Amino acid sequence: MLKAMEKFSKWSENRHEYARDWQKRTGGKLVGYFCSYLPEEIYYAANVLPIRIFGGHESTGLTEPYVLSNISCSFCRDCLGQGLKGAYSYLNGLTMAQTCIHTGSIYWIWKNHVPMEWSRFVSIPLGTQSVGRFEFLKKEMVKLKTSLEEWVGRSVTDEDLDKAIEVYNLNRKLCRQVYEYRKLPDPPITGEDALNIVMSSQLVDKKEHNEALKQLLEELPSYKPQRETGARIALIGSVLDDPRFMRMVEAELNMPATFVTEDTCTGLRYFFNDVTPQKDRFMALSIRYNHRPPCPIKDWPSRRRFPYIMNLLKQYNAQMVILMNQKWCHPHIYDNVPLSKKLREQGITFANVELEVTLNKGQYKTNLEATLETMVDFV
Amino acid sequence: MTEKKKALYPTEPLKIWDDAKKLRTRIFNEYASAHADGKLRVFSSTSISPSLACGFKDVQIMGLEPLLAQLGATQDFALRCLGASENYGYSRDMCAMSKLVWGSALWDKFNLPDGTILEKWPKPDLMICTGLSGCHNKIMQFLGEYTETPFYLIDSPRFYPYNDDDTIDFLTLQVLDLIEWMEKTTKKKFDDELFIQGVYNQFRNFRLWTKIMLLNQTIPAPLDEKTILALITPNVTRPHTQEVVDFYTRVLEEVQDRVHRGIAAAANEQFRVISDAIPPWSYLSIWRYLEKEYGAVYVGSPYSILVIGSWMLDKEGNLVPVPTPEEQNWKITNREEAIKALMWYKSFFATETSYTIASVEGHHECMKAIAKGWKANAAILHCNRGCPMMGLGGVESRNVLQAAGLPSMIIEGSSSDPRDLNLVRTKEEIDIFLDFVGVKKATPTKA
Numbered sequence: 001m002l003k004a005m006e007k008f009s010k011w012s013e014n015r016h017e018y019a020r021d022w023q024k025r026t027g028g029k030l031v032g033y034f035c036s037y038l039p040e041e042i043y044y045a046a047n048v049l050p051i052r053i054f055g056g057h058e059s060t061g062l063t064e065p066y067v068l069s070n071i072s073c074s075f076c077r078d079c080l081g082q083g084l085k086g087a088y089s090y091l092n093g094l095t096m097a098q099t100c101i102h103t104g105s106i107y108w109i110w111k112n113h114v115p116m117e118w119s120r121f122v123s124i125p126l127g128t129q130s131v132g133r134f135e136f137l138k139k140e141m142v143k144l145k146t147s148l149e150e151w152v153g154r155s156v157t158d159e160d161l162d163k164a165i166e167v168y169n170l171n172r173k174l175c176r177q178v179y180e181y182r183k184l185p186d187p188p189i190t191g192e193d194a195l196n197i198v199m200s201s202q203l204v205d206k207k208e209h210n211e212a213l214k215q216l217l218e219e220l221p222s223y224k225p226q227r228e229t230g231a232r233i234a235l236i237g238s239v240l241d242d243p244r245f246m247r248m249v250e251a252e253l254n255m256p257a258t259f260v261t262e263d264t265c266t267g268l269r270y271f272f273n274d275v276t277p278q279k280d281r282f283m284a285l286s287i288r289y290n291h292r293p294p295c296p297i298k299d300w301p302s303r304r305r306f307p308y309i310m311n312l313l314k315q316y317n318a319q320m321v322i323l324m325n326q327k328w329c330h331p332h333i334y335d336n337v338p339l340s341k342k343l344r345e346q347g348i349t350f351a352n353v354e355l356e357v358t359l360n361k362g363q364y365k366t367n368l369e370a371t372l373e374t375m376v377d378f379v
Numbered sequence: 380m381t382e383k384k385k386a387l388y389p390t391e392p393l394k395i396w397d398d399a400k401k402l403r404t405r406i407f408n409e410y411a412s413a414h415a416d417g418k419l420r421v422f423s424s425t426s427i428s429p430s431l432a433c434g435f436k437d438v439q440i441m442g443l444e445p446l447l448a449q450l451g452a453t454q455d456f457a458l459r460c461l462g463a464s465e466n467y468g469y470s471r472d473m474c475a476m477s478k479l480v481w482g483s484a485l486w487d488k489f490n491l492p493d494g495t496i497l498e499k500w501p502k503p504d505l506m507i508c509t510g511l512s513g514c515h516n517k518i519m520q521f522l523g524e525y526t527e528t529p530f531y532l533i534d535s536p537r538f539y540p541y542n543d544d545d546t547i548d549f550l551t552l553q554v555l556d557l558i559e560w561m562e563k564t565t566k567k568k569f570d571d572e573l574f575i576q577g578v579y580n581q582f583r584n585f586r587l588w589t590k591i592m593l594l595n596q597t598i599p600a601p602l603d604e605k606t607i608l609a610l611i612t613p614n615v616t617r618p619h620t621q622e623v624v625d626f627y628t629r630v631l632e633e634v635q636d637r638v639h640r641g642i643a644a645a646a647n648e649q650f651r652v653i654s655d656a657i658p659p660w661s662y663l664s665i666w667r668y669l670e671k672e673y674g675a676v677y678v679g680s681p682y683s684i685l686v687i688g689s690w691m692l693d694k695e696g697n698l699v700p701v702p703t704p705e706e707q708n709w710k711i712t713n714r715e716e717a718i719k720a721l722m723w724y725k726s727f728f729a730t731e732t733s734y735t736i737a738s739v740e741g742h743h744e745c746m747k748a749i750a751k752g753w754k755a756n757a758a759i760l761h762c763n764r765g766c767p768m769m770g771l772g773g774v775e776s777r778n779v780l781q782a783a784g785l786p787s788m789i790i791e792g793s794s795s796d797p798r799d800l801n802l803v804r805t806k807e808e809i810d811i812f813l814d815f816v817g818v819k820k821a822t823p824t825k826a
Contacts, residue, residue, distance in 0.1 A: 065774070068773065098736070101736050106738070123537050132552035133549075135549075342469060376751075
């Protein structure tokens with residue numbers, strides 16, 4: 001294993017310890033957030049560390065008094081369960097970027113039942129192709145800045161924003177450099193590694209993350225993976241926060257396989273594009289977030305996501321796709337059917353996987369091994 | 380044996396009922412025959428969109444809400460539509476509302492209120508949708524792609540109590556763009572005078588509805604919710620017309636008269652209940668069961684009260700009508716001013732806007748206001764799995780009402796999928812709940 005990888009997995013695994021330690025070290029405020037469309041730079045500029053809320057992958061009855069489990073997205077319920085359990089008790093605030101109804105519902109439930117010093121719903125357009133979207137989001141960001149300033153008791157200057165944008169852009173650039181190695185015939189970075197890198201990027205101070213990425217990039221050129229690559233798989237779907245799923249596919253199936261890319265918000269989509277600096281900082285941020293590779297819920301009227309995915313498959317030389325959705329994740333259920341049709345038309349092998357709070361390994365293994373067997377000539 | 384009791388209130392059928400039914404049937408028939416009649420056919424979502432195409436001279440508009448009620452109310456037809464979508468690839472747990480709308484197109488059938496099944500899905504010339512939940516726009520996207528129908532999708536980021544100027548400006552810009560797009564797509568002229576008149580009519584119609592709903596706060600209720608739901612179609616299809624203004628004016632006059640004379644919707648009203656979401660269209664018999672067996676009358680819900688009215692909360696937390704731009708003497712002289720006024724008016728609790736994720740806190744306040752204003756004794760809330768936007772908030776709606784001191788229960792079901800409701804079990808749960816809150820069965824003799 002790459003030595004530099006240890007840091008990322010540790011951050012992912014011990015996220016709460018990191019957060020508490022960061023709070024102690026810096027005296028700064030921590031805000032838990034839902035949805036990767038959140039303009040994190042503004043929080044960072046206000047010396048507030050935004051950390052993404054993930055699940056705990058454990059069954060809990062804590063959510064049942066608030067939301068029906070037979071209708072609510074498994075990832076969202078898992079996150080809410082962690083909140084109600086007190087796993088995030090160190091948070092000073094809670095925030096979300098407007099996205100799907102499932103995330104929205106748990107944001108409000110959390111806010112109502114777990115008291116917070118500060119909270120804010122950031123109205124990121126769902127219509128990221130709509131006329132007026134840039135101006136609307138820009139204004140929304142200015143309001144967010146004002147709210148943060150009132151909360152932390154200090155002004156956020158242009159200089160603060162510039163520094164934050166620089167740190168975040170560097171993080172994106174370094175992540176993209178790491179991902180270049182996944183295009184190699186035998187990628188030194190596995191899907192599990194990639195997930196730990198991106199998840200940890202959403203959990204720790206980007207400055208520290210940047211240093212860890214630099215170390216990784218020093219190590220990568222000479223690293224020779226000690227594993228068979230096998231089938232090159234692209235993971236397309238809902239938010240994924242369970243490295244065990246990646247490990248199962250890459251290390252526990254009866255045929256070799258490696259995730260070489262993904263279209264998820266805990267993957268490439270998170271860091272795909274930069275903020276292009278301009279005098280109007282908020283407009284620069286607005287353009288970046290509106291123009292991100294879209295989540296299905298924001299991908300209309302034109303489907304920009306499908307050509308983007310097809311391009312990814314080519315760039316990373318993927319041979320198979322796993323269409324993954326969290327149980328009840330409507331945005332992805334909406335897209336997966338027409339996307340399946342596209343993949344079929346292109347002759348791309350794919351398997352559908354539906355994730356629950358806990359990992360049903362037996363079921364997934366049978367499904368994925370059977371799919372891999374259908375393309376045995378290629379591996 | 381059930382004890383026979385004397386009727387508590389006089390009752391009589393609604394005089395306008397037959398005309399309401401005829402109007403509803405005509406709306407569906409005219410939508411279906413629009414092309415044969417040389418008219419434009421527009422399929423629209425609810426929210427702000429039904430009246431947006433009213434600047435075209437000859438247009439027939441169908442709204443998403445009455446269409447869903449129509450498709451969902453006939454079990455066999457609904458199941459065939461759901462099956463068509465599931466055969467296409469959409470899973471059983473997918474939003475049933477989406478599957479119902481798509482299924483009718485995939486199966487290529489359409490049903491009319493008189494039971495006629497059309498052998499061809501009436502393909503619209505264009506579709507307009509306001510993305511209330513994020514899901515709505517995805518419904519139209521697939522439908523538009525599959526049926527090769529041009530569609531325009533509007534982003535509606537947030538509503539009351541967060542409906543600031545920026546939201547109104549964003550919506551206005553999009554609608555201005557939509558109108559240009561409609562002109563290009565249909566190659567027809569959009570008449571601004573006609574549009575402005577349509578916007579004024581919409582204000583009047585929504586205002587009329589708020590007046591009718593306020594009358595339903597009376598004990599006994601002059602209307603029950605099952606009847607109310609049957610009256611909403613005109614305002615979610617053609618709220619821009621004088622014909623509908625005339626219709627709701629008549630409804631208002633009749634309801635006023637009923638209140639004046641103490642005419643009840645249910646002669647045995649002894650208990651008033653409220654619901655939350657769209658009802659299970661296939662099982663409205665539950666509403667009648669409550670009324671007949673218990674004298675428990677559904678007097679309203681955020682859905683039936685808000686879907687074709689515009690409301691806000693006053694300082695005391697009461698639900699009150701939003702004064703229309705016309706009542707406030709807004710100057711409306713051109714397209715942009717008309718759009719802005721309409722967007723402003725509809726950005727309050729109007730249509731399903733209280734259910735959007737950006738307005739959850741507002742929705743809870745609204746639930747409490749309805750419970751208080753409409754003098755509810757309990758809440759029997761339909762947790763609508765057929766519309767995840769509504770269903771996801773169901774449990775918290777119950778919690779909020781319960782905390783406010785109103786006995787509340789949830790019935791799980793679906794507005795769109797009859798398979799999601801177990802009628803026998805639901806009635807048993809209702810029986811137990813009503814027994815628990817001390818309501819005895821009440822079967823009246825003649826009034």
